[in-house]
Amino acid sequence: MSAAASIAAMAAIEKSPGYWSGVLTRLRRDPVAMVALAVVLALILMAIFAPWVAPNDPYRSSMIRRLRPIGTPGFPLGTDELGRDMLSRLIYGARLSLLMGVMPVIIAFFVGSAIGITAGFVGGRVNTVLMRTIDVFFAFPSVLLAIALSGALGAGIFNGLLSLTVVFIPPIARIAESVTTGVRKIEYVEAARASGASGFTIVRVHVLGNVIGPIFVYATSLISVSLILASGLSFLGLGVKPPEPEWGLMLNTLRNAIYVQPWVAALPGVMIFITSVSFNLLSDGLRSAMDLKA
Amino acid sequence: MLVYLLKRITHALPVAFGVSVVCFLLVHIAPGDPLTSVLPPDASAQLQAEMRRIYGFDRPLPVQYGLWAMKALQGDLGTSIATGRPVATELGKAIGNTLMLAVLATLIGFILGSLFGFVAGYFRGSWIDKLASFISIIGVSVPHYWLGMVLVIIFSVQLNWLPATGAGPGGSDAWRWDWAHIRHLILPAVTMSVIPMGIVARTVRALVADILSQEFVSGLRAKGLLDFGVFRHVVKNAAPTALAVMGLQLGYLLGGSILIETVFSWPGTGFLLGQAIFQRDLPLLQGTILVLALFFVTLNMIVDIVQAMLDPRVQRA
Numbered sequence: 214m215s216a217a218a219s220i221a222a223m224a225a226i227e228k229s230p231g232y233w234s235g236v237l238t239r240l241r242r243d244p245v246a247m248v249a250l251a252v253v254l255a256l257i258l259m260a261i262f263a264p265w266v267a268p269n270d271p272y273r274s275s276m277i278r279r280l281r282p283i284g285t286p287g288f289p290l291g292t293d294e295l296g297r298d299m300l301s302r303l304i305y306g307a308r309l310s311l312l313m314g315v316m317p318v319i320i321a322f323f324v325g326s327a328i329g330i331t332a333g334f335v336g337g338r339v340n341t342v343l344m345r346t347i348d349v350f351f352a353f354p355s356v357l358l359a360i361a362l363s364g365a366l367g368a369g370i371f372n373g374l375l376s377l378t379v380v381f382i383p384p385i386a387r388i389a390e391s392v393t394t395g396v397r398k399i400e401y402v403e404a405a406r407a408s409g410a411s412g413f414t415i416v417r418v419h420v421l422g423n424v425i426g427p428i429f430v431y432a433t434s435l436i437s438v439s440l441i442l443a444s445g446l447s448f449l450g451l452g453v454k455p456p457e458p459e460w461g462l463m464l465n466t467l468r469n470a471i472y473v474q475p476w477v478a479a480l481p482g483v484m485i486f487i488t489s490v491s492f493n494l495l496s497d498g499l500r501s502a503m504d505l506k507a
Numbered sequence: 508m509l510v511y512l513l514k515r516i517t518h519a520l521p522v523a524f525g526v527s528v529v530c531f532l533l534v535h536i537a538p539g540d541p542l543t544s545v546l547p548p549d550a551s552a553q554l555q556a557e558m559r560r561i562y563g564f565d566r567p568l569p570v571q572y573g574l575w576a577m578k579a580l581q582g583d584l585g586t587s588i589a590t591g592r593p594v595a596t597e598l599g600k601a602i603g604n605t606l607m608l609a610v611l612a613t614l615i616g617f618i619l620g621s622l623f624g625f626v627a628g629y630f631r632g633s634w635i636d637k638l639a640s641f642i643s644i645i646g647v648s649v650p651h652y653w654l655g656m657v658l659v660i661i662f663s664v665q666l667n668w669l670p671a672t673g674a675g676p677g678g679s680d681a682w683r684w685d686w687a688h689i690r691h692l693i694l695p696a697v698t699m700s701v702i703p704m705g706i707v708a709r710t711v712r713a714l715v716a717d718i719l720s721q722e723f724v725s726g727l728r729a730k731g732l733l734d735f736g737v738f739r740h741v742v743k744n745a746a747p748t749a750l751a752v753m754g755l756q757l758g759y760l761l762g763g764s765i766l767i768e769t770v771f772s773w774p775g776t777g778f779l780l781g782q783a784i785f786q787r788d789l790p791l792l793q794g795t796i797l798v799l800a801l802f803f804v805t806l807n808m809i810v811d812i813v814q815a816m817l818d819p820r821v822q823r824a
Contacts, residue, residue, distance in 0.1 A: 349525030354762030361796045364784040365533040475660040482653025490648040
């Protein structure tokens with residue numbers, strides 16, 4: 214091959230769309246995933262701009278207008294057991310519910326990936342020690358581990374976040390370890406090693422790009438579980454404490470009202486459901502957009 | 508098979524040990540002195556030191572663990588702070604109730620899930636497939652404690668067909684398989700079955716689609732086998748994995764029943780855990796978690812062994 218031809222070939226490689234832009238293109242053609250993405254973005258915007266979106270103060274209670282039905286003038290979604298505006302509380306609730314649901318997965322993504330990639334790349338005794346420890350935490354059903362930890366630590370936002378993060382590190386680390394072990398055996402990693410690259414460089418240049426995609430997709434599939442679990446902790450009186458608006462906690466405090474205003478009491482669950490379905494559909498869309506290698 | 512059996516058991520033992528260490532440490536990660544809940548607030552320093560010695564809190568952690576584990580192995584899980592009864596007694600009453608609920612929920616979920624999954628995988632790409640996939644997405648995304656509340660609103664509050672809470676007229680101690688009791692079981696079991704249903708449907712759909720795309724199925728069809736004959740082969744190939752998923756789901760439901768049991772005030776282990784959390788009854792929390800987690804480890808092992816017996820390919824992997 215002449216020098217000019219090889220330069221042209223390199224230019225062509227540079228111009229050809231990367232893997233991730235291909236994924237984005239495929240994702241954009243998936244109507245279900247796009248709707249889910251729109252809902253997720255709307256929820257995030259709602260959480261950020263809650264003070265401007267919410268019609269009322271979510272904390273202001275009133276003994277004379279408790280448990281009003283849906284459609285009450287001024288309170289379109291009724292009022293809760295302390296007379297606070299449901300619509301405003303649901304809007305503000307997105308803040309803590311999203312934070313408690315998404316944050317643990319993000320932190321666990323970084324910590325779990327670091328543990329799994331280290332175990333997979335270094336192998337040997339390091340792998341055994343790390344992965345056997347992970348196995349112990351993986352041996353707990355996720356709900357049980359979350360409740361064990363936050364039950365012992367006590368209620369509170371930080372304790373809830375900490376417990377959920379610990380719950381999601383083992384599954385992510387397991388996936389990261391198995392993907393990395395697979396990549397380590399591919400020839401170009403051997404070639405990089407033979408050419409004298411250090412372990413850190415190999416991980417950064419050759420391994421990370423190949424393993425982070427599958428780990429990321431797996432992590433996104435955990436967000437919906439995490440949301441349900443996070444609100445579940447608050448529902449049990451762990452996690453977020455009153456009077457903060459949080460969907461799971463709202464479900465808990467409204468539980469006694471199901472004989473008075475059943476549909477108002479069920480509203481916070483609708484929000485959890487919509488959020489969790491959207492994250493699930495988005496994750497599914499991402500998965501199929503990434504699996505198509507053609 | 509014997510080699511596989513031994514391998515699987517030697518894998519489970521260190522995990523069980525690790526699980527017990529985590530449960531042991533639960534009490535120690537809890538904020539505050541573990542003695543504060545047993546001692547009066549004005550206890551003298553001398554009394555505190557004395558109690559610390561009696562409870563063994565003055566010894567090094569590994570020694571404490573050893574003593575605790577020895578007792579636990581003999582069935583002594585300590586005493587509940589709230590009721591003053593042995594944790595093992597409290598657990599013994601609750602575990603049967605949870606088992607009943609979880610087994611029933613798993614069965615409902617497995618039957619419906621395999622049905623949806625099978626139809627979806629068999630008619631892949633059709634509207635039936637899309638509907639079944641939609642239902643299974645709903646199943647894995649719905650916050651089940653909320654679903655329980657909605658079912659209570661519909662069937663107890665509005666229609667007044669089924670009771671909202673409890674385990675029947677005799678309470679938890681006098682369960683009988685008659686309508687007065689069974690009607691209390693229906694709503695919690697149906698609510699709980701939604702989780703395994705979604706997961707089983709997803710698994711079975713993928714399995715069936717995969718099996719149908721394999722060459723031996725085309726071979727069977729070419730041989731002139733009718734759809735029913737092919738169906739038999741597909742079931743035979745999908746069954747081990749589907750059953751394994753079912754077994755694991757049973758374990759998850761046993762460990763994760765707390766939310767549903769709280770909604771329905773079902774007197775099982777989850778309800779017990781809820782009480783332990785509410786009253787900060789750490790021995791009860793620790794004992795319940797230990798038993799449920801060890802149950803899960805054992806169940807995992809049994810599932811793997813049964814799967815290997817049904818499907819020799821697993822043994823070689």
